[in-house]
Amino acid sequence: MILTIDIGGSALKYALFEGELPEMKGELTLGERGAENLIKKICEVYDICSEAGRIKAIAIDSAGLIDSNKGQIISAANLGIDEPLPLCDIIGEKYGLPVYIANDVNAAAIGEMAYGAARENVNYVFVAFGTGVGGAAVVGRRLYEGKRGLAGEIGHFITHPNGLPCPCGRKGCFERYASVPALVAKAAEHDPSVTNGRELFDRYYAGDENIVKAVDEWMDEIVLGLVSITHLLDPGAIVLGGGIMNEKFLVPEIEKRLRAAVMKEYSNICVRGAELGNAAALYGMLFRANLRLKEGKNR
Ligand SMILES: [Zn+2]
Known part of the structure; x- marks a missing residue:
């Protein structure tokens, strides 16, 4: 299954996909700003979803400047992140999984292309x-x-x-x-x-x-x-x-x-x-994760 997470200014929306259908969906309030809290919340989402089955990749989208090749948030003012955060490495190393990231608008654009x-x-x-x-x-x-x-x-x-x-x-x-x-x-x-x-x-x-x-x-x-x-x-x-x-x-x-x-x-x-409304980014990240997995890339 692929876990997709959409990081917004005040909450994380997530969907766990088996094929093209969401097995599980939810939302978690972000609370505090800053990198540490964001990582903690992503881990909470992982814990919730991993009970539903084996996760083979995590695909995250976020507002802000994102370097998707390096797997970093360069900066995201609304999340209180003002220096590069290597989010994919941090999460990927913790769980031993491929982790992908993209800008939220880019993710929504891919979602509308693939499914909308x-x-x-x-x-x-x-x-x-x-x-x-x-x-x-x-x-x-x-x-x-x-x-x-x-x-x-x-x-x-x-x-x-x-x-x-x-x-x-x-x-x-x-x-x-x-x-x-x-x-x-x-x-x-x-x-x-x-x-x-x-x-x-x-x-x-x-x-x-x-x-x-x-x-x-x-x-x-x-x-x-x-x-x-x-x-x-x-x-x-x-x-x-x-x-x-x-x-x-x-x-x-x-x-x-x-x-x-x-x-x-x-x-x-x-x-x-x-x-696809506000689910577009999650669908976009699903598509992107499948593509990157097929290409053998883990970031
Ligand atoms: Zn301007």
């Missing part, structure tokens, strides 16, 4: 909208990782020269305009009583003019980033993830606007909603 919205696509791009904007490109059914595994920082495309400052240290990054907080902030300019996405869409569906305008402008911001992706990669599809894309009108409307915004040779570009 991009099953039919050889080349596609995944873009996730949440607190920030993350992305990953799949080329020839494999993740395009770049020289050090850092490819896909779509959120830091510059869409507004000299625009809003970004925590990355530059100005005018795509995610400062296209993330969920960016949308909420835009709506709050019109109406300060809007503080979250749920409220915002309730008002949108009720036809509140100012909110409709904010959502409208936000979709145009998203299109700015997707235009560059389309022209760079001519992908078979762009899959949009993140809970906000559950608002069903968004994906077809963004597709329509994108088709009108790209060079005419690209105007059949296809945009789809993600299908």
Whole structure:
């Protein structure tokens, strides 16, 4: 069986797979921040799952900068990890098992490719909208990782020269305009009583003019980033993830606007909603673990 673990800012989600079916699923609150506690919690998950049968590999995804070849978390601000943590070696040596790690957005992109919205696509791009904007490109059914595994920082495309400052240290990054907080902030300019996405869409569906305008402008911001992706990669599809894309009108409307915004040779570009929701990363790690096992790699 393969144990997959998704490390989020406040909890570990896990699933134990026999073949393609989860034998066991669960969630463990992370509690404290920092490397020591994280390792302890991963061991707790292992103990829970090892009672259900023999585990032959562990596959972990996490937010932050991840070096998947070395099996390290380089840094993860939301986990309180600011120096490289050789997580795969630590866990792998403790249990004598292959241990794999990948960035959470990359893992979700692989999940959607293997089992979700991009099953039919050889080349596609995944873009996730949440607190920030993350992305990953799949080329020839494999993740395009770049020289050090850092490819896909779509959120830091510059869409507004000299625009809003970004925590990355530059100005005018795509995610400062296209993330969920960016949308909420835009709506709050019109109406300060809007503080979250749920409220915002309730008002949108009720036809509140100012909110409709904010959502409208936000979709145009998203299109700015997707235009560059389309022209760079001519992908078979762009899959949009993140809970906000559950608002069903968004994906077809963004597709329509994108088709009108790209060079005419690209105007059949296809945009789809993600299908696996917050399980995408776990499925992606299952796929990756099976691939790496087949290749005889233990990290
Ligand atoms: Zn940035």
